[in-house]
Amino acid sequence: MFRPRPEARPATVSVLVEGRAVAVPEGASAAAAMLLAGLIATRESAVSGAPRGPLCLMGVCFDCLAEIDGVPNRQACMVPVAPGMRILRQRGAREALR
Amino acid sequence: MNIRLSDAIVVGGGLVGAAIALGLRDAGLDTVLLDEGDIAHRASRGNFGLVWVQSKGLGAPWYQRWTRGSAGEWSALAADLAARTGLDLALRQPGGVHLCLSEEEFADRAARMAQMQAEAGNHGFEYRMIRRDELAAMLPGLGPAVVGASFTPYDGHASPLALLQALHRAFTEGGGAYVPEAKVRGGSAAPRDFRVETAAGAFAAPRIVLAAGLGNAELAPLFGLRAPVRPQRGQILVTERARPVLPMPTTTIRQTGEGTIMLGDSMEEVGFDTGQSPPVMAQIAQRAALSFPWIADLNIVRAWSALRVMAPDGLPIYDQSERFPGAFTANCHSGVTLAGAHARLLAPMIAAGSLDPVLAPFSARRFDVPAAA
Ligand SMILES: Cc1cc2nc3c(=O)[nH]c(=O)nc-3n(C[C@H](O)[C@H](O)[C@H](O)COP(=O)(O)OP(=O)(O)OC[C@H]3O[C@@H](n4cnc5c(N)ncnc54)[C@H](O)[C@@H]3O)c2cc1C
Ligand code: FES
Secondary structure: OOOOOOOOOOOEEEEEOOOEEEEEOOOEEEEHHHOOOOOOOOOOOOOEEEEEEEOHHHHHHOOOEEOOOEEEEEHHHEEEOOOOOOOEEOOOOOOOOO | OEEEEEOEEEEEOOOOHHHHHHHHOOOOOOEEEEEOOOOOOOOOOOOOOOOOOOOOOOOOOHHHHHHHHHHHHHHHHHHHHHHHHOOOOEOOOOOOOEEEHHHHHHHHHHHHHHHHHHHHHHHHHOOEEEEEHHHHOOOOOOOOOEEEEEEOOOOOOOOOOHHHHHHHHHHHHHHEEEEEOOOOOOOEEEOOEEEEEEOOEEEEOOOEEEHHHHHHHHHHHHHEEEEEEEEEEEEEEOOOOOOOOOOEEOEEEOOOOOOEEEEEEEEEOOOOOOOOOOHHHHHHHHHHHOOOOHHHHOOOEEEEEEEEEEOOOOOEEEEOOOOOOOOEEEEEOOOOOOOOHHHHHHHHHHHHHHOOOOHHHOOOOHHHOOOOO
């Protein structure tokens, strides 16, 4: 559904999206990695469990929440990828006491 | 000039005014609810959402009884509003705790609760002082700093915004007239004959209820009443949503129906300043993290301040004007808790034309008695 722009840098950083390795350009966001991995719904909402995906890609809407390297509810559009980063969908509300 | 006539005018569309207006409408009165616009001071949109009994009315058992009566009316109020509007008020009344973070706090609290029970006489006041070990089994992840708590079965919480919306919707769908951008700027009063001027026109009725929150201080004298209320600021922090973890509210920490955890709330004498202050916010967060260390891992997603409507002695003021019968006023700093009483007990009294003697101690005449030296 999403393609990198033709002028995008080469996909040199390998991250794990839902356990699957995906190569993305350096400087891309974790949200971009999830979209490039083919996810459309990147989270389930906290109250009704409705599917949601990144909307603004600039830190405003909070619809891109994901669990990144074990930390729940991070705004994936604001987190630049790093090699080996583990990105999981945010499934509903987080656990408070873990 | 056009004057809208009705059976009753309620000034102020916050929790207090909306609850009373709904009660008057339900008593069959043609009721007009006048309100300001969005930039007004509105405690009803910034509060903590407790339906709280256990700290109310030390030295004033009539206030304890009125509060408990209101908490008792709440389930019927919530059920009625849900049936009429489809809105879920997220009311839960599992009891509540006041956490004590030192032996000194625990001893103070125990003395306070014992005095409340003594003052309650045979009306009863059930409570328990609970020590840490037992408390830790009730509240997951309780911090080591907590030495114990007081518990009463009467406490609970609800969504204050859903309450406000439901009161308004039930009122207007029941035929009441809500008029925003209608700040009462002046008026004239005679017994059972009132008229007010607003930007949205003039209104007249044989009954008027001043429920304008902090606006009452200025309005009351025009109608032969007194409402010496002052603003008291409270700040609140809200965390991201989490799965249900807290089984009951505490005085300053509660998990909402949607999963956010609300942390409150300060008591600051700063006049009409609605700003926020990082030192106070830090204090609120620190106490929460001492109570439940896992709260420190949650992100804060919102924070705000709002102004309480506070009488000199902290108790509500309910009155009917002696000079101009038919003019009433209602003021309180626990408009969520007291919504049950306002809609279902107070409004019928106002509709019938006189306040029940149980409300006599809440008259502003109490401020006329000179303090003993
Ligand atoms: C931080 C904080 C935490 C709180 N926590 C709790 C809690 O946990 N539980 C609880 O029970 N209570 C709580 N409260 C108290 C509760 O919010 C208030 O008691 C309640 O909202 C007061 O409602 P009100 O309708 O009197 O006032 P407001 O909500 O202030 O409404 C007054 C209305 O009157 C209007 N008005 C004013 N002047 C005029 C005029 N001249 N003409 C027309 N309209 C006018 C205003 O525009 C406003 O809409 C809290 C309050 C604060 C600030
Ligand atoms: S996509 Fe809107 S905040 Fe991330």
